[in-house]
Amino acid sequence: MQSDRKGHLFDQVGVVGKAFGSPRRLQLVELLAQGERTVESLSRAAGMGLNSVSAHLQVLKLANLVATRREGTRIHYRLAGDDVAQLYDAMLTVARQRSADVGKALDAYLNVPGSEEVELVTRDELTSMLKRDNALVVDVRPREEYAAGHIPGARNVPFEELTGAVDSLRLTTPVIAYCRGAYCVMAHDAVRLLGGEGVIARRLEDGMLEWRTHGHPVEVGA
Amino acid sequence: MQSDRKGHLFDQVGVVGKAFGSPRRLQLVELLAQGERTVESLSRAAGMGLNSVSAHLQVLKLANLVATRREGTRIHYRLAGDDVAQLYDAMLTVARQRSADVGKALDAYLNVPGSEEVELVTRDELTSMLKRDNALVVDVRPREEYAAGHIPGARNVPFEELTGAVDSLRLTTPVIAYCRGAYCVMAHDAVRLLGGEGVIARRLEDGMLEWRTHGHPVEVGA
DNA sequence: ACGTTATTCCAAAGATCTTTGGAGGAACGA
DNA sequence: TCGTTCCTCCAAAGATCTTTGGAATAACGT
Numbered sequence: 457m458q459s460d461r462k463g464h465l466f467d468q469v470g471v472v473g474k475a476f477g478s479p480r481r482l483q484l485v486e487l488l489a490q491g492e493r494t495v496e497s498l499s500r501a502a503g504m505g506l507n508s509v510s511a512h513l514q515v516l517k518l519a520n521l522v523a524t525r526r527e528g529t530r531i532h533y534r535l536a537g538d539d540v541a542q543l544y545d546a547m548l549t550v551a552r553q554r555s556a557d558v559g560k561a562l563d564a565y566l567n568v569p570g571s572e573e574v575e576l577v578t579r580d581e582l583t584s585m586l587k588r589d590n591a592l593v594v595d596v597r598p599r600e601e602y603a604a605g606h607i608p609g610a611r612n613v614p615f616e617e618l619t620g621a622v623d624s625l626r627l628t629t630p631v632i633a634y635c636r637g638a639y640c641v642m643a644h645d646a647v648r649l650l651g652g653e654g655v656i657a658r659r660l661e662d663g664m665l666e667w668r669t670h671g672h673p674v675e676v677g678a
Numbered sequence: 679m680q681s682d683r684k685g686h687l688f689d690q691v692g693v694v695g696k697a698f699g700s701p702r703r704l705q706l707v708e709l710l711a712q713g714e715r716t717v718e719s720l721s722r723a724a725g726m727g728l729n730s731v732s733a734h735l736q737v738l739k740l741a742n743l744v745a746t747r748r749e750g751t752r753i754h755y756r757l758a759g760d761d762v763a764q765l766y767d768a769m770l771t772v773a774r775q776r777s778a779d780v781g782k783a784l785d786a787y788l789n790v791p792g793s794e795e796v797e798l799v800t801r802d803e804l805t806s807m808l809k810r811d812n813a814l815v816v817d818v819r820p821r822e823e824y825a826a827g828h829i830p831g832a833r834n835v836p837f838e839e840l841t842g843a844v845d846s847l848r849l850t851t852p853v854i855a856y857c858r859g860a861y862c863v864m865a866h867d868a869v870r871l872l873g874g875e876g877v878i879a880r881r882l883e884d885g886m887l888e889w890r891t892h893g894h895p896v897e898v899g900a
Numbered sequence: 901a902c903g904t905t906a907t908t909c910c911a912a913a914g915a916t917c918t919t920t921g922g923a924g925g926a927a928c929g930a
Numbered sequence: 931t932c933g934t935t936c937c938t939c940c941a942a943a944g945a946t947c948t949t950t951g952g953a954a955t956a957a958c959g960t
Contacts, residue, residue: 460942465861466708469773470701477699478948479692485690495907515947520776529906529957539772546768550761552689554742639687641912691915700918717937732938751927751936814930 475519491604592628608675631657637665697741713826714756748801798883814850828896853879
């Protein structure tokens with residue numbers, strides 16, 4: 457019957473939907489969107505039990521949303537393709553547009569009272585700035601995520617180390633900061649911190665996830 | 679704490695993900711992607727209980743993915759925006775690319791043995807054909823879905839009535855058939871049926887869903 | 901071979917989701 | 931106002947998902 461086959465199709469598509477339907481798994485996808493990670497590393501970063509992470513990864517794997525690579529006793533997970541990151545991106549966009557809660561939560565989270573909104577640097581602007589070698593791009597994510605993939609030429613200054621690096625950044629302005637994605641607060645905080653120190657700093661629109669899903673070049677390695 | 683707020687964000691996004699995570703709800707979204715529908719109509723079309731449909735619609739509503747309009751005692755549901763249809767579209771695409779099962783199920787479903795694949799008409803091709811008034815576009819969906827939105831100038835011939843209409847289609851060729859979307863088999867069957875009757879017929883790539891999400895014009899009404 | 905490390909598999913308890921039947925509410929026409 | 935239609939709300943049973951701890955597996959170094 458048609459309805460049978462159709463039902464089966466929806467079941468299959470539902471596997472993909474279901475994979476995105478758990479907050480925990482979304483958190484894992486967000487991390488994986490930054491680059492490869494081992495199970496243990498995901499467990500630490502997401503603050504969830506190892507067995508639990510493994511189970512969630514199996515769900516993602518069953519939906520073919522992630523791929524694995526073995527290296528010794530470790531297994532590295534990564535998103536299975538750009539289309540997966542794009543789907544995640546699309547879901548964030550819809551959630552943000554459709555849900556007042558997400559929007560409000562995000563605004564409350566990002567707009568610390570008393571700080572005026574900084575003007576963003578668009579991806580295209582940054583691309584042409586990079587061509588003219590006309591900006592210092594700072595990646596404020598942890599070393600691990602930077603190593604997994606970053607904007608070509610970007611310097612990695614994890615947010616925790618930013619205070620100590622202020623003076624070295626003072627020389628080359630403007631500083632363009634970025635982190636994971638639209639939902640990552642570290643770049644906001646970084647721009648605020650640098651501004652407070654008198655360093656001219658701006659923020660890249662969104663972050664690494666969107667940089668990647670919009671097809672811009674990515675450099676890998678420490 | 680950052681992790682608390684972040685967790686809350688993922689919870690909110692998870693509501694959207696979860697809404698897409700059930701095969702039944704995906705089926706409802708597919709129907710709604712065609713246009714407005716009442717609860718009872720959805721129940722009939724999807725072959726699921728009324729209470730169940732209502733419950734699923736509440737889940738979609740909670741995620742702000744659907745909007746409602748009251749008309750007398752009836753309540754009409756529709757997708758809350760194009761971005762929702764686009765997200766559904768993106769999910770189908772990923773499912774198709776990532777899951778061999780979906781691909782295989784789809785192929786087995788669409789490619790009836792012994793029928794060669796017909797050449798598709800792209801959306802852009804059709805657009806210019808329409809400008810030159812150079813094709814008869816046939817919408818093979820049920821009257822209800824046609825009325826909710828169709829390609830401007832298309833003639834509605836529900837698939838069940840196609841056999842009786844063959845002769846009236848024979849005069850104006852080529853015939854371009856379409857139905858709901860990439861997963862809708864009626865357009866495939868229609869082209870096959872017409873071909874068997876000696877009528878030159880081609881199929882529009884994908885269907886109404888993708889026509890809409892790619893920003894092409896839509897005409898409403900019977 | 902053996903112990904170690906990283907991960908998956910398994911099973912059970914707990915949490916959450918889905919379906920169903922029946923009651924309740926809102927609009928309509930007589 | 932009453933009965934009808936269409937839908938939502940509620941509650942309980944059944945199904946499915948998630949987490950957890952412990953056992954099994956796979957690769958590695960000694």
